[in-house]
Amino acid sequence: MAMKRLLGWIVVISILLAGCGKEQKVGIISGTVTDVEGNPVANAEVTAMGRTISSTRTLHNGTFYLTNVPEGFTTILARARIGNREYTGRQVAQVFPNEQSKNINIMIAPSDLQGSVEGFVLDPLGRGIERARVFAGGALSSALAITDRRGYYRIDGLPAGFEYPIVASAPGYENDRRTVAIRARETSLRSFTLNYSSNRPVNAPQNLTATAWTMPRELMVTRDNRTLHAYNAIRALFDKNLRHRPLRPPSRAAGDYWIEVDLSWEFEQQSSLLGYGIFRGTTLQELESNAIAFLRDPLADFFADLDPGLQPNVTYYYEMVALNTDYLDDLPGSSSGRSNRAIARPFVPIQIVEPRPNTLVDSRSLIISWTAVERADYYLVLVYDRLPDYQVQPFYPSDLDNPGAAKVFAPNTSLVYTGPAFSPGRTYYLVVLAFSNDRSTRAISPLVAVQAR
Incomplete structure (x- = not known):
């Protein structure tokens, strides 16, 4: 009997050890921390919460880079002390194994000047929809929450004093869009009822344009927010939308310059829209298969390509597809046809x-x-x-x-x-x-x- 018990424990321990030895699937998260004015925040603490905790601090230009983040949805917290006040913010990111999730942007605000929104996402029969996405639109990207098994969601840390578009989306359902006004230290209520979807086609993005900017390297090393403001104010003279999209210099580049290609397209509200896929290539053959980003955000109408490998005098082709809410189930027809093609050929730097x-x-x-x-x-x-x-x-x-x-x-x-x-x-x-x-x-x-x- 004792031998049987011993053998039993050996089997259990072997199983546990095998489980411990199983390789954990991890990915990378990168993005920017800004204040409500769009100023990048240096030295902010950024932490990915989850089964394991990954933490880093932002560089002088507000950018951060988190490695070894477990796959799945994870909450990213940002915290900084500016003057005598504590600023905080949060975002939810989806991490994919061996991939980099880019453009995870976090806006921080004084903790006492934030509000929240919460509610339920329900199906037509009033049942909660688990793992639905709820987006609250922002200048750089949307804040995101994932519903629990009851269909409940909550988005905290939204800077108060603004009205946000808010969209609920789930595979197999049509989107529902509302607006919500956020007040300091208050929680607003917004619930959604999603109608069933039958893999409804979505329209391809229209009027895709690409604008290439070649910027001086000093923006990558400056610690002066006034300097970043100055350059973005100059850019905004020629594109008013850039006033609400602050400069986000990369932390590294190939030379004494950096290149940003801004993609914009006409926003079209579609009840089955999940987000977009973005493709780039230096040849038409590469363009066909080289997806550089998936924007799982039905409110998006802008994407900044900040790849540090972008070079002057090289032609880059861009196209997009729209993805419907059945895309995550990999159903045929869950993505649109291609958008029109946009072309960027950046300049060399100027002195x-x-x-x-x-x-x-x-x-x-x-x-x-x-x-x-x-x-x-x-x-x-x-x-x-x-x-x-x-x-x-x-x-x-x-x-x-x-x-x-x-x-x-x-x-x-x-x-x-x-x-x-x-x-x-x-x-x-x-x-x-x-x-x-x-x-x-x-x-x-x-x-x-x-x-x-």
Whole structure:
């Protein structure tokens, strides 16, 4: 009898040891932590909660990179102390084995200026739908919650004072969309009833466009949020939507520049829409099969390709598909046809040659020159009498719709300043942008600060 018990324990222990030796499937999560103004938050603590805890801190540009995160849905917490206040935020991410889940963006706010939304996601018979997704729309990406077996969900940490679009989605059901106003220290109630879906087709994304930006490397190393704001304010002069989509420089790049390709498309509310698949290739053959991202967000209308491997003077082709709510069940016909094709061919970086930074200049004899950018059709020279910001308009030219001599056509790479006189002793900021005629390709020089003589 004792021998039988011993053998029994040996079998049990062997099974347990075998289970312990089983390789755990893990993935990678990367993203950005920002405050409600879109400023990247450096040195924020970011933690993936779950069976095992993975933790890191954001870099100077607000980006983070978490490794060895177990597969499945996991809650990502962000925490930082800014001044004398504690800021927190959270996001839910889906992790896939041996893959990197990108664009997991977390907006943090003072803990006492946050609110929540909760409720149930039900089927037509009033039964809870387990593992439904509930999205609350945001500037960079949507906050996400997953329902439990009762169909209950809760999204915490939403910055108060805003009205959010909120969508419930589940495989085999049609989406339901509502709006919710979030108030500080309060929990709003929003419940959903989803109708059954029969693998309803979704329309392909329409009017996909690609805008390539070549940006100076200094944005990757600066720890000054005002500098990041300045460059994004300059970009927002030519695309107002960028004001709500703060700069997110990568933590590394291939050279003294970094490239961002912004994809945008017409948002179409579709009751069976789960999200989108994004494809990129340097050849049409590669484009056919190279999926670079899956946006499981039915509220999305924008994607920033921040791959550090993007190179100037290389042609990149982009296409998208829409995915319906049966996509996760891998049913035939659960993705749309391809969108139109968008093409990006980024510029090389641009530098101001003269004047040099921090030199004394006389506006009556000022000549501004810069490096040539291959394929640029024209350049635009901007002068600011203070550090650029969203509320600060260029000192010169005064009218961007009619820039006059500030618009310099290639191959010319210099300008004799003819704008208003500088005030002696004041600091001015110069920047030169390169454009293609359709403005789909752009480059920004580093800001050069000079002092008026």
